[in-house]
Amino acid sequence: AQSVTQPDIHITVSEGASLELRCNYSYGATPYLFWYVQSPGQGLQLLLKYFSGDTLVQGIKGFEAEFKRSQSSFNLRKPSVHWSDAAEYFCAVGASHNAGNMLTFGGGTRLMVKP
Amino acid sequence: DTGVSQDPRHKITKRGQNVTFRCDPISEHNRLYWYRQTLGQGPEFLTYFQNEAQLEKSRLLSDRFSAERPKGSFSTLEIQRTEQGDSAMYLCASSSSTANYGYTFGSGTRLTVV
Numbered sequence: 001a002q003s004v005t006q007p008d009i010h011i012t013v014s015e016g017a018s019l020e021l022r023c024n025y026s027y028g029a030t031p032y033l034f035w036y037v038q039s040p041g042q043g044l045q046l047l048l049k050y051f052s053g054d055t056l057v058q059g060i061k062g063f064e065a066e067f068k069r070s071q072s073s074f075n076l077r078k079p080s081v082h083w084s085d086a087a088e089y090f091c092a093v094g095a096s097h098n099a100g101n102m103l104t105f106g107g108g109t110r111l112m113v114k115p
Numbered sequence: 116d117t118g119v120s121q122d123p124r125h126k127i128t129k130r131g132q133n134v135t136f137r138c139d140p141i142s143e144h145n146r147l148y149w150y151r152q153t154l155g156q157g158p159e160f161l162t163y164f165q166n167e168a169q170l171e172k173s174r175l176l177s178d179r180f181s182a183e184r185p186k187g188s189f190s191t192l193e194i195q196r197t198e199q200g201d202s203a204m205y206l207c208a209s210s211s212s213t214a215n216y217g218y219t220f221g222s223g224t225r226l227t228v229v
Contacts, residue, residue: 004157032216043119043206043220044158051215090157094216100171101146101216105157 002027002093004106012112013081021076021109023065023091032094033074034103035065039087047089050074051096061085086113119221121207127227128197135193136224140209147190148218149182152204164190165212197228 003026013019025031032051036044048059055067065076074091091106120139128134140147146165150158161180162172166187175181179197184190194201204223211217 006157009155034216036220041222043222044208044218045220046218049216092157100163100165101210101218102148102160102163102171103150103158103216103218104160107155107157 002031002095002104004091004093004104006089006091006106006109008109009107010110010112012114014114015083016080019076019078019081019085019111021089021091021111023074023076023106024072025074025091025093026072027093027095030069030096032096033065033067034092034094035059035063035074035076036090036092036105037061037087038090038108044090047076081111081113083113083115086111119207119209119219121205121221121224123224124222125225125227127229130197130199130228132197133193133195134197134226135191136205136207136226137189137191138207138209138221139189140207141219142188144209144211144219145187146210146212147184148208148210149190149192150206150208151176152206152223154203158206161192194226197226199228202226202228 005024034049035047050067092103122137148163149161152158164184179195182192206223208218208220
């Protein structure tokens with residue numbers, strides 16, 4: 001069974017600073033990997049996803065993530081954080097052979113942005 | 116396309132009561148998923164439908180939980196004899212079976228059991 005760990009429960013960064021959110025996964029084969037963002041009272045919005053190919057993935061809102069198989073990681077990065085990025089971020093894994101496309105999520109990282 | 120709609124947005128119920136939540140997916144999506152999100156945790160898969168068939172339900176938390184999608188359109192999730200531990204956000208998502216992991220999530224129903 002797959003699992004996802006997001007080691008940082010809370011992160012605070014200053015506006016304009018760079019950001020990296022950590023995600024480690026456990027899965028026996030090549031995973032499908034996702035980052036979602038959730039603002040208060042809102043549903044989950046997909047930021048980016050990795051299925052195969054280039055291990056550096058570009059997403060919406062200036063986010064990118066890098067798949068590192070040797071480290072079982074899929075960390076999310078942004079070079080310059082905006083106050084509107086304050087939200088909760090979830091990393092998720094899907095099994096490539098899973099016909100039903102069920103997702104397993106990490107526990108989330110809450111991002112706070114200081115002015 | 117109005118996205119995935121969930122009703123109600125909030126529900127407060129007394130312990131022991133039954134509750135039912137409704138999800139209206141994107142009309143052209145044939146798959147519908149239910150997830151539960153407890154405070155401070157990530158969403159947890161419960162069940163999913165492809166058209167009207169419930170193809171995975173082993174992850175429903177107990178036999179007090181049931182879901183239906185009678186005509187392959189909207190779905191309902193029912194919790195019988197609610198317990199305080201059922202307090203959570205219940206998220207619905209829909210996708211097309213031809214779009215790999217192409218989820219659209221609703222805003223969720225927040226259940227509080229008192």
